[in-house]
Amino acid sequence: MNLLPPEPAPTQSPVNLLIVDDVPQNLVAMQALLRRDGVNLLLAGSGAQALELLLEHEVALALLDVHMPEIDGFTLAELMRGSQRSRDVPIIFLTASPDDPVRAFKGYESGAVDFLHKPVAPQVILSKVSVFIELYQQRQLLKARNEALERALKLNETMAAVLTHDLRTPLSAILLCADKLSLELPADNVSAQQTLKHLEASTVRMARMVEQLLDFSRIRTGGLRMDAAACDLAEVTRAVLAEAGSAHGNARLQFEQNGDGGLQGDLDRLGQIAANLVGNALTHGGDSAVQVEVDGRDAHTVTLRVRNDGQIDAALLPRLFEPFKASFHPSKGLGLGLYIADQFVRAHHGRLTARNEAGQVVFEAILPRRVDGRAIAVS
Numbered sequence: 001m002n003l004l005p006p007e008p009a010p011t012q013s014p015v016n017l018l019i020v021d022d023v024p025q026n027l028v029a030m031q032a033l034l035r036r037d038g039v040n041l042l043l044a045g046s047g048a049q050a051l052e053l054l055l056e057h058e059v060a061l062a063l064l065d066v067h068m069p070e071i072d073g074f075t076l077a078e079l080m081r082g083s084q085r086s087r088d089v090p091i092i093f094l095t096a097s098p099d100d101p102v103r104a105f106k107g108y109e110s111g112a113v114d115f116l117h118k119p120v121a122p123q124v125i126l127s128k129v130s131v132f133i134e135l136y137q138q139r140q141l142l143k144a145r146n147e148a149l150e151r152a153l154k155l156n157e158t159m160a161a162v163l164t165h166d167l168r169t170p171l172s173a174i175l176l177c178a179d180k181l182s183l184e185l186p187a188d189n190v191s192a193q194q195t196l197k198h199l200e201a202s203t204v205r206m207a208r209m210v211e212q213l214l215d216f217s218r219i220r221t222g223g224l225r226m227d228a229a230a231c232d233l234a235e236v237t238r239a240v241l242a243e244a245g246s247a248h249g250n251a252r253l254q255f256e257q258n259g260d261g262g263l264q265g266d267l268d269r270l271g272q273i274a275a276n277l278v279g280n281a282l283t284h285g286g287d288s289a290v291q292v293e294v295d296g297r298d299a300h301t302v303t304l305r306v307r308n309d310g311q312i313d314a315a316l317l318p319r320l321f322e323p324f325k326a327s328f329h330p331s332k333g334l335g336l337g338l339y340i341a342d343q344f345v346r347a348h349h350g351r352l353t354a355r356n357e358a359g360q361v362v363f364e365a366i367l368p369r370r371v372d373g374r375a376i377a378v379s
Helices: 022-033 047-056 073-081 101-109 122-184 189-223 233-248 267-284 337-347
Strands: 013-020 039-044 060-064 091-095 112-116 225-226 228-231 253-259 260-264 290-296 303-308 351-357 360-368 375-377
Touching: 013 022, 013 047, 013 091, 013 122, 022 039, 022 122, 022 233, 022 375, 039 189, 047 073, 060 073, 060 122, 122 260, 225 360, 228 233, 228 267, 228 351, 233 260, 233 267, 233 290, 233 360, 260 360, 267 290, 267 303, 267 337, 267 360, 337 351, 337 360
Parallel strands: 013 039, 013 060, 060 091, 091 112, 253 290
Antiparallel strands: 225 375, 228 260, 290 303, 303 360, 351 360
């Protein structure tokens, strides 16, 4: 009866088993019992020889005799546990001594997964070895699949970064052509002018989505760095509101400043934080006014607070800052704006929160006034 697992697939490397015993006859007997295709037996007559083999080979299981001169099984197990290469190798101790709970406890304390007393029935050894071979093969398969997935993810992220970067050029050309056409077309051609406005709006929206994807790729690949300098969050926010007001109407935007808005940060990324939060409020706040406040009354932090009418579903709140999350209106945007804002706030060593309060949605970006160093790296 063969209890060992089926022969490994051709793509699998042979599984190494280490057998350590100072009695040659025992090594021969174990070799005869465990020899088969797909299993490579490493035989060692001493602890020193076993350590040499462990330096050369990756081992699925070690069968160690307890009683050996110079380096006994317990000492060898402790040396194995002290090495990064062999610390996770399962160990089964074999001993001819009578059943002694104290010695068994010492064996398990040394890192053994099992403790067998000689003579051991062949079926017992075969069954236990079979289990550890299967576990080893499964671990190797999972490791290979994880490595393949990591390579695929890295390739996808690289392709996304290259694609989004290259898309900006044709989008810029479309916008320039649309501007040129708007100047050349007669002003009284209302239909054509309206079509151009739709074209420009769609192109601007697409360009914004491309920029978000590019930021997402930079964040994911660690390629985004930001330079910290002295700036005023209130001034940054006013500039963002002026741009948003031209598109959505200034009547919907209410701004308030309390205290000093000065801090150390990346000017462009702070502007993106404000733009993403304000844009999110304008998109999801219906026709109600969006209230924006820069609160600098705290000596150590400056807070950007954005309010709009509405309510975030309780189930969505914990996942609100995840990329490509389910949004209030799935058809609007990529679901990356809040994720990018959160990452930029984190890069400034701050925190971004969201809550429901008295029929309103409130976002707060709390930013420290000082950040150590000139460069800020996204984590």
